[in-house]
Amino acid sequence: MKQKLLPLLMLLSIVTVLYGCSSSNNVEQLAGHPDNAAELLETRQPFRNMYYGNIPYPANCEQDCYQPHPQLACEAPAEQCYYTGPQQIPELKSGFSVHWLGHASFSIQTPDGQHVLLDPVTGQFDWPVSWAAHLTGIKQRAMTPEFSAEQLQRADAVLYSHLHYDHFSTRDIKRIGRDAHYYLPFGMASYLPTGGYNTTEMAWYSSAEQGELTIHALPARHFNSRTFSDENQALWAGWLIQHGDKKLFFAGDTGYSKHFSDIRQRYGAVDICLLPIASYHGPNYRAVHMTPEDALMVAGELGCKVMIPWGYGNASWQMGDHSSHSALLRLLNMQQRLKSQVPLLILNEGDKVTI
Template identity: 45%
Template sequence: MKYVFLLFPLLLCACAVDNTVQTLAHSNTVIKRSQFEGEEDRFANVYKNFPDYPVTCQSNCYPPTERIECEAKMQDCFYKGNNPSLSINSGFTIKWLGHASFVVSTSNNQQFLFDPVFDQFDWPVDWGFKLAEGFFRQPAATMTRDEIERTNAVMYSHIHYDHFNKADIKHIGNKPSYLVPLGFAEHFPTGGFDITEMAWYANKKVGDTTIHFVPAHHFSSRIVVPYLYEDNDKALWGGWVLENQGKTLFFSGDTGYSKHFEDIAGRFGSIDVCLLPIASYFSESSPKWYRNVHTTPEDALVAAKELDCKVVIPWGYGNASWQMGDKTSHSALFRLLKMDEKLSNKIPLYILNEGEEVAL
């Protein structure tokens, strides 16, 4: 019997396959470090916090609209408005699972996942929030096992709980490649995962698609209250550009407004499809610093113009979001429609409900 007990831990060790980690950071990439003494090992944004935003909704920011049907005021809603008919021939098919999670397919049958989070926050954080009756989402749209198996690569924007869930990585498995920011791999579970850590403007080719990591204006941590613990800003954050057959798709990740949008446009030119966040910016009575790292709907519209997007798909609102700082599940979408009209925006908005997809 003693040999059985000796064999059992050996079998467990044999199953714990080490991850493979590659780092892409060279002379053509960008890395910005903190300038504060004693924090030189922490990352920083390319630009300082934006001093004054181009436009801010001042009043009547959430007027009612027949284009959105809700069970309560701006809560538990369904967008039923007409989306524009587009013929940009990008070759991308985009499915929104909810919050920041997207499935993107190309015309040559490649499939990519952005920030896939199917469940709640990782335990025990999800348990704590459930007890506090806050930040507990309704179930997001799911993917079947066959759909997941078709994935070529998974990209994460940063390590915050609502964008990166270790339990979901185990569910997706180690078949696809994982592309992540610098300092990210240590947060992965062990399981034979193929991980590429990337600096800003590094790129990697996966099949026929070139995947570029680009800046965002945000921060990172795996704790509830930022700026109090050792892991803060020790993993980088950013967005992603997919380049396939001369067409581009940009997923910004969580970001505030800054001049990094102009920089991205300077490198890639007009972006065919832009996936931009419009939520989690807090209300007017909340701390002003939160807008530094989350775009309001009007910030997203300004960014879209600077990126010269051919179409914008907004995200962050919705019935499967955590409503972190937003008035309701769909208040940000109401505000987007208001500001889209007020600013006479010429860039088409294609608005999805969770689980819907569109070929553009």
């Protein structure tokens, strides 16, 4: 394994020089938590999660977690599946339309007619990881759904949760162009391509106005890096998009912790929750990713009026997962075992719903 990973490690070390300060971009910084974010960034000290260490999980699937489900049609066990069950869309009249492209990538139409992209990453990993992954045999996406050129170019705002290659793509940023406004966790603007991009860097619990929307940067329990020499040199975040009293929450990659109950206390119940349910297999993966049962419990804590899961699917990279749809099988099974009352809205990649 070490021999296979050596080319990848070397390439990621070399690529550090490709990311200089984006001095030709327009960058605004908004203070929040941590209150010394600017100092941490300037002195290259690492950012930290709000809650760390061993945190007890509210629920656990101990056995028979991946029983076949009648509403999931698969070509092989938990592989290349299609959800065939009813999509029970609650009549929230939120004005939000949600289009899931796969993995963590969403296109959101907002009540005021704006077009917002969440973690837009098309194709395979950004270069050079895509090339190194091919050389080392690391699994790539089985299918690669694309944002249309029109979808990308009409974006009013783009929100990225962190720098990992499955969530942040410089190739797609160049395709989106300079007309959109980019909202990034504190310290991430220097990773943008140069060329006049309008950017707002935000610490946790800071807020920005975008038309009639209020965009809140919120905590997540994760980590951040682009290479092997910049771990946690920039913040990571989830996002709350608010229009009047209607709220859509995108958690980004995150593990379970008390930050979710903090969010509920600050902002009240959330209408639409886009929550990750995958990549929890492997050493310490669950500390920074949620299991399906974690996500169900979080949806209850947030008061989600509807939960849309993501991270599974034919367009996922299956990083740390057994198969393309094992996480969705576990979610459907655990929803019944936990008697969760949170409405689930299960999407296949490419599905679009108005809620």
